[in-house]
Amino acid sequence: MNSSVIVHVDNEAGELVNEAIEAQLINAVNKTFARFALIEELADEGVIAQVSILLSDRESMKALNSEYMGRDEVTDVLSFPFLSLTDGVLRGEINDWDVEIVDDKKLVHLGDIVICPEVAAEQSTKSAKQTDKQAANLATKQSDKLAANLATKQSDIQVAKQAVEQPVNLATKQADKQATNLAAKGAIKQGRSLQDEMLMLTVHGSLHLLGFDHGEEAEEARMFSLQESILRDLTLPEAEDSPEDFTESFPSGLSDDFLMDFSQDSIDANNLTGLESDSPDSVDLAEDFPASFAADTTDTFAEDFIGDFPEDFKAGYVTIIGRPNVGKSTLLNYLIGTKIAIISPKPQTTQKMIRGVYSDEEAQIVLLDTPGIHQPSDKLGRLMLKAAEQALLEADVVCLMIEAGFKPFVDTIEHRLLKKAEELDKPVIIILNKTDIASKEGMLPLIDIYNQNYKITAFVPISAKSGEGVEILISEIKRVLPFSEPLYTEENYSDQTEKMLAAELIRESILYRLQEEVPYGVAVIIESFDEDYDAAGSRTRAQIDAIVLTERESHKRILLGKGGNMIKHIGINSREKIEEMLGCPVDLSLFVKVRADWRNKSHHLRELDFESRDFS
Ligand SMILES: Nc1nc2c(ncn2[C@@H]2O[C@H](COP(=O)(O)OP(=O)(O)OP(=O)(O)O)[C@@H](O)[C@H]2O)c(=O)[nH]1
Ligand SMILES: [Mg+2]
Structure with missing residues (x-):
């Protein structure tokens, strides 16, 4: 039985939204629900799921918001779940009265999403310029070919074996309370077109129908990160045919010469984590900043370290690097066992390199959390990149973190980091984070592409949030760490005062x-x-x-x-x-x-x- 959601779109908002956008919204609902087993399970029972999207004008939106949410103001999206779900899982059985029989087909209505395109348009008008540029970038990227190549190769890689259960137990709450907030948060990703904005609101509303909410910080973080991951999927090009040669499939003009020269606009066109609309000039950090910047990593060796450690003790610097928002700081906190780095659902949370020391009887791992690699738009941004570069230079082991739900292709940020690590002859472990919200199957082609094209010591899927897989990560790091005495005393476990x-x-x-x-x-x-x-x-x-x-x-x-x-x-x-x-x-x-x-x-x-x- 077909396991897609039937989506009815009722456009009462005029001509702002055309049929092409409507088709995208239908796709967005389906892509969101496809992250969960619900629709397939219903299909197995012979039940077809339906969702309605109502595109409403300002006046009606305000009336709905006032009537159902008690807020006498216009808003961007409201959602009205009909079934009770938690984290995409039905709470209890479907009742007979939930099922409607039409032409011998059993239909169940999951809920309504109401969107106000006018408000969406206001939120999206920030920078049409940027959107055009992103579209152009995407067009020049040949990554769709690459993705296709990999999607077909389910490969023999034996990693990603740890099945990560979908975490449960988040309270389901009715309807939308602060969607405007989250929408605006999403709009940090400047340069969103109306279509992108509408897609975001649709995914947001769909997640509410699936029982996600953002009342509490933790819930919000989870919902937002899921939303972002789905949006990234939606904006990636679809797979087509396969290129023969990996190197040829990269955008032309991609140079590995200088890691932090992010002036080429191919970067991040498909990542929604937000670039400034005006591209900065090429950044020559080597000229701008002395090598001593962030030298803090090496000047606090535990010269007075006293204590017994075995002869085969290992110790060294391990840099956690990657694009913003992948979960680097969350991992650092988890490994250190206390909060030394702040985390948030917003990109560019970490601004300086942060050191945290993990120790056990066999090894001492000095972790360097870095600001996410992004295209800098100001001096602060360039300093953040410099801190990340410095951490890479300091590293004995490089841990490149990517999202486990990322499509199977290598984007420019990761490519450059890997090339730089190769040039510096550093062992690289790829951490696939957020396995709690990614499909296990999706990870294999992602691993495959990296494995085929770079020298990777290990791939370790983890959830930095729950700690799943982190033990394996520690043992993989230990395997490549150099023999050494401990570098820091116990009380010196972080450089954060x-x-x-x-x-x-x-x-x-x-x-x-x-x-x-x-x-x-x-x-x-x-x-x-x-x-x-x-x-x-x-x-x-x-x-x-x-x-x-x-x-x-x-x-x-x-x-x-x-x-x-x-x-x-x-x-x-x-x-x-x-x-x-x-x-x-x-x-x-x-x-x-x-x-x-x-x-x-x-x-x-x-x-x-x-x-x-x-x-x-
Ligand atoms: N579901 C899920 N969310 C995660 C996981 N790890 C981190 N997150 C969330 O992802 C978001 C970003 O986490 P951070 O640790 O701040 O990410 P970061 O890579 O340090 O980001 P920058 O400092 O901006 O470069 C937060 O909302 C985290 O709660 C995970 O394993 N699972
Ligand atoms: Mg961080």
Whole structure:
């Protein structure tokens, strides 16, 4: 039996959305549901699933939002699930009254998604220019051929054996509460066309019908990451025929000469993790920054290390590198067993290299978490890339992280990183992360393409979130780590001080709460950090004053919120996290200040510890 979803599109919004876009929306619903077994299971029971998409005008959307959500304002998407699902899995049986018989066919209605194209258009008008460019990039990319080549090769690779169960237990909640927020978060990915925006809203609504929600931070992170992964699938070219030669299938003009020269616009055309619409000039980092940048990795060797370790003890630097948002920092935190790096569903969360040390009886693995590789659009972005490059140079072992759900082809970012690692003669382990939300079958062709074209020491599928597969990763790293005495003392397990982490936790709360470009123009400086101790030497309280820098008056207003409501919530949220870290009550004061274009000003970047000298 056919296991696709029947999607009815009812366009009451006029001519903004044409038939071609409607067809894309139908495809988006199907691609989203195809991530789950639900439709096939229904088909096995002889039941066909249906979903309705209503394209509504502003007025009707506002009325619906007011009636069902109690909010008297227009919104971009509302979803009305008819069945009770959690994480794509039905909670309980389908009842007779859920099933409608039409022409001897059993139909079940999964729910309605209502989208307002006018609002979608407003959210998408940011940069039509960029969209055109992305389309052109995609056209020049021959990756569709590559994908085809691989899709047919199910190959003999024996990795990716660990079946990862779909995690369950997220509470299902009805309808859409903050879709506008998430939509706007998605719109960080600037340059979205109306079609892209509509696709995003459709995937978002479909995920709600499947029982996903974003009320809690953890839920939100999960839903958003799934949404992004599906959108990436939707925007990748479909597979066609097979190229003979891998190297020929790369876009012409792709040079391996300099890893961080991201000026060629072939990069990331199909990745929705958000490039700035105006391409920056070519970045010659070697000229801009001295080799000593981020030299912090090597200057804290445990010279005074005392303790027994076996003769065959191993130790070394392991760099976790990859595009933004793949889960590098999540893995670092998991391995260290405590939060030393902030994480968020937004790309470019990590801005500086972070060191964390994992130790056991056999080895010490000094992990270097790096900012995600992206096309820089300002000085801060270039410094972030430099930090990643530095970490690559420091590495004894390179762990390239990619999303397990990524289509089977090698994008420019990964290609360049691998070429650079090869040039530096570093062993490379490929970590396929987020196996909890990726299909196992999809991983094999992805592994195949990398295996055929690069020298890879091991492929390890993991879920950095649940820890699934991480033990295997540790043993693979140990296999290639050099013999050495331990490099750091136990108490020196991270280079993150409490003060740094406090600033980062405030930034994390801002990343979660604010949308669009605002969080990227935000920096946090801890102005004072005072502590009280009791007679026994235990910390009893901390008083922290922090400055939140923004680039514009308008951003400052957003940060403050109506009646100071936004900054108040950011403050409460940050304080809770800092209290957890410090293990004592905290008084936190936040001051919002405007510093225009701080991301391009050396003195501000220096103040924020991004630079050690003036490069301007
Ligand atoms: N489902 C799932 N989500 C994950 C996993 N690992 C990370 N994530 C989510 O992916 C998002 C990005 O995670 P980060 O650890 O911040 O990613 P990153 O690679 O450090 O990102 P940048 O610092 O921006 O380069 C967050 O929402 C995480 O919760 C995983 O194994 N499974
Ligand atoms: Mg990170």
